[in-house]
Amino acid sequence: MIVRTVSAMTRITESASCLQQMQRRTLKASIETGKYILVQRDQIENSSSNKTMKFPSVWLRDNCCCDQCFHQSSKSRRINWDHFDTEVEATDIKVDSNAQQVIIKWSDEHVSRYDLKWLNEREFCDERRQKYLDEFYRPKTKHWAGAEFREITKTFKFQDVMQTDDVLRQWLEALAISGVAIIEDAPLEKSVVRQLADRVGFIRRTTYGEEFIVQSKPGAKNYAYLSEPLPLHTDLPYYEYKPSVNILHCLVQSKSEGGSNLLVDGFHIADRLRYEYPTDFRVLTETLVDWNDIGSEDGRSFHNIWRAPVICLDSDGNYTRINHSIPQRDSHFSVPLHAVLPWYQAYAKFVRLARRDAFAFKTKPGDVLTFNNIRLLHGRTGYDDTEHNVRYIVGAYLDWDIIYSRLRVLKTAQAESVNDSSATGKATT
Ligand SMILES: [Zn+2]
Structure with a gap:
């Protein structure tokens, strides 16, 4: 040398x-x-x-x-x-x-x-690259069991998120790390989800529009509108570009016993499978499943299909996405015959572990539940949907590209203002 x-x-x-x-x-x-x-x-x-x-x-x-x-x-x-x-x-x-x-x-x-x-x-060097990846590229995720839900879930006030950049940053960071955060004391107006989305960037539009209403609708085309229990699932697994984050604003909550939200950290369930049932884990990461959605909305027919495993990994073995939806799984299962039975066994294990781990809680009017649809499974217990016992939720989606971008802009601005103030400090000493 x-x-x-x-x-x-x-x-x-x-x-x-x-x-x-x-x-x-x-x-x-x-x-x-x-x-x-x-x-x-x-x-x-x-x-x-x-x-x-x-x-x-x-x-x-x-x-x-x-x-x-x-x-x-x-x-x-x-x-x-x-x-x-x-x-x-x-x-x-x-x-x-x-x-x-x-x-x-x-x-x-x-x-x-x-x-x-x-x-x-x-x-x-490894240390510097890891620091950049974990702190600036994307905050490092922390996986949690259902029993830890209360300790890992941060809450923020709506007005603080709307008015203070530092609180906006904390909300987005909490979403990135835990995959869930609750915003409280939002006005009981239908525009809240749009206001929050605009604060970050812009709403991610889907087949079902920009804002969507979740309530019991007789003759509904989508299973989420029924007051039957809603089994755990991720939204829109049939999209190659699956909407990233759900924003669900509760305007009216059912007074019946039911109507609780269910949440599970899909990455935690994947961790458990990886260590406790490695063969099933491998099957769920390798078997492509046909996810689909057929219907019509506002007079337009659609037929969405995306093939992807239940647990998607990147080349380093990190989770990139969880797909799970019983209603939105196609009867077309385009895998070789020998791959079918092992997949059913493994999927049943995943579903069972997730159901046992689900944390149930009820949002109140003014709460905005925000969570990572790429990672968390969500559902709802059934409720008695009579005329005097309604539940009214307005929802919208955001995409991670837009959220991470906003987070980096906020962090850079914050770092620059710290530098500026320390430079000012120096000049005065
Ligand atoms: Zn040069």
Whole structure:
């Protein structure tokens, strides 16, 4: 291994504040065989962060931040990839300790400057990548058993969510982590779900429209409108792009014994199957099930089908989606004959575990129950739907793309305002 240290170690002392003096840094950078760059940030007072970061040259060249290579206002790469040299090597390197920058000259004669902060945030070590994935990409989920429902479910006031960005962020974060959150004290108006959706982004429209009403409707086309018990299910498993989050606003609650919501963390049930019944788990992750919905709404006929396992995994084995609906499962089961019986055995286990774990609770008028439809199963106990005993819920969906985006924007704005206030603090000391 050839290591060339091009620049001498430079030590700078920032005198603006005591805090900065604590963080006196030396910055070193070197080329390792042209294909890799080593950057060492040496924090004198804190030896634990004294470590060398290693970056591939090709990645650095690809991500040059200059105006020629990167369009600043759209934050987009504009480097010409038709002529991009994947064998590019660094030919010279220096550091600017005052600006905390690393300056690299490349074999294509281009010169790039990289801020140390920018490099820090993109370090390739496991710890940094995991932190980015768990905290910024998508908050790390915490799975829960039904008995833990009360402790894991956070509640927020409607007005706080609508008026305070920090509460909005907390609500969305709770939804991402636990998959459920309750918003209380919403006005008893049909527009509440739209107001909440607009606060995040916009409503996800489905075959059933934007807002939908859940109440007992004689002659209903959809099973959810009956006052019979509603078995556990996820909504719209027959969509390839399944709506992500349910927002259910309770305007009138049945005074009968029934009408309780049932909720189960599908990821927790999947965890249990994975460890207690690994063969069934594998069957439920591998067998494609035909989910369907046939009907008409507002005079338009539809026929939706999507084939997917009950438990969907990504290439790392993380859950990406749970599908479960007895009514919305097609009689077409497009799998080889030998796959049918094992699937029924495994699915029955999943359904039984979920039913036993379900937590029952009743929302009151003004409550908005929000939960992750990709992950949680929901249902409802039956209720006596007479003329004087009605239940009236307005619902809408949101998509995770829109929610995660909003969450990142809120987090970035919050981090920037913390930086701004600490910069102001420094100026006044
Ligand atoms: Zn450039």
